[in-house]
Amino acid sequence: MNREELISKWLNNDLNDQEFEAFKNLEDYDDLAKLNNSLQAFKAEDYNTSAELDKVLSKIKSTKKQTTHWIKPLMRVAAILAVCFSLYYYTTTLDTTITTQFAQKTTIELPDASSVSLNAKSLLVFNKKDWKQEREVELNGEAFFKVAKGSTFNVITKSGTVTVYGTQFNVKQRDNYFEVICYEGLVGVTYNTQETKLKPGDSFLIIDGKIIAKEKENRLTPSWLNNESQFKSLPFKEVIAEFERQYHVNITLLNINSDELVTVGFPHNNIDVAIKNITVPLHLTHSKDNNSITLKRE
Structure with missing residues (x-):
């Protein structure tokens, strides 16, 4: 029939x-x-x-x-x-819009069976009707992509466009922060009309409008997929911003330079352990009152 x-x-x-x-x-x-x-x-x-x-x-x-x-x-x-x-x-x-809230992660399947994992406080937009003609998504936040083979796949962000030649990569676009890490295949990042191609382990990082060099990425997937955040030689303010997203808290810094480069990490499922992980190595003290946390350097 x-x-x-x-x-x-x-x-x-x-x-x-x-x-x-x-x-x-x-x-x-x-x-x-x-x-x-x-x-x-x-x-x-x-x-x-x-x-x-x-x-x-x-x-x-x-x-x-x-x-x-x-x-x-x-x-x-x-x-x-x-x-x-x-x-x-x-x-x-109509566009399809997927959002995550504080301390929330989700994984969705796109019309071509590609998958996208969204980190906390992120937004993804795509159009199902036009998907066969144009594989394109808009991202505000952080997401890990596993792209099915096919035509060109573009991730549009406020900071730049990521064009996929491979299959697995992570995109993080926050306030004054734009990072792309290639885990498999080949990824092109267009920033200020100039394209940079990334091979597995390569990263492209912009902080406050400046290109930041990074060491080779050794992990096979982003740490946040395993419910933890890892930072290596990054401004402390990026650690705090991610902590607030994962635990839905407000953090106040006293006598601390938020631009100081730090190497720390914290889990997403235990706030007490997480606080110790970002304070003890940096010799900071803390106080906690409901959803407010104060970090202080004596």
């Missing part, structure tokens, strides 16, 4: 179990189902078609002046069809 016959029988609620399974396998099944749900709010009231037709014919016979009455049912149908097409166009062209 072809696509049109399946859709026609579906509209008439006339699908058997086997036909319904075939219908669910249609490429645009999700869009059709979404359209059907949206139309429930606009469903016209039930009426007897034969009875209505008899009434119209009767009126036509009784007087020519009343011939316009038959237009009303057609106008109703036309209005519903107009709403149908408008809703279908609207719902199938």
Whole structure:
């Protein structure tokens, strides 16, 4: 049975179990189902078609002046069809937006079976309808990508564009911080119209508008996927910002230079251990009051 016959029988609620399974396998099944749900709010009231037709014919016979009455049912149908097409166009062209909150991570699958893992306080946007023509996502925050083979795949951020020639890479775009790490394949990073290509282990890092050189990355995946954050020779303010995102707290620094370069790490599942990890190595003291933490250097 072809696509049109399946859709026609579906509209008439006339699908058997086997036909319904075939219908669910249609490429645009999700869009059709979404359209059907949206139309429930606009469903016209039930009426007897034969009875209505008899009434119209009767009126036509009784007087020519009343011939316009038959237009009303057609106008109703036309209005519903107009709403149908408008809703279908609207719902199938909407962007899909995925967000994470404080201390939240999530992994999603894109239309081509590529996967994206989002770190805390991050946002990802893509358009399912245009995916076959253009594999492109917008990112604000941090994400790890495993890209399926296919056409060019672009990650658009406020700081720069990441073009994929390989499969696995991490992108972190925060305030005045932009970092791309290639874990597998080849990745191109376009910043200020200039492209830099990264091989496995290579990094591209911009902090406060300055390019920062980094050592080769030895890990196979980002540390945050294993619920911990690792920082090597990075400003302490980046450690604090990530700590706040992972634990949803506010941190105040006293007598501490936030631009000081530090090498520390902390887990995402134990705040007490995490505080010790970022204070003891740096000889800092701390006090904690509900969701507020104060770090101090004596």
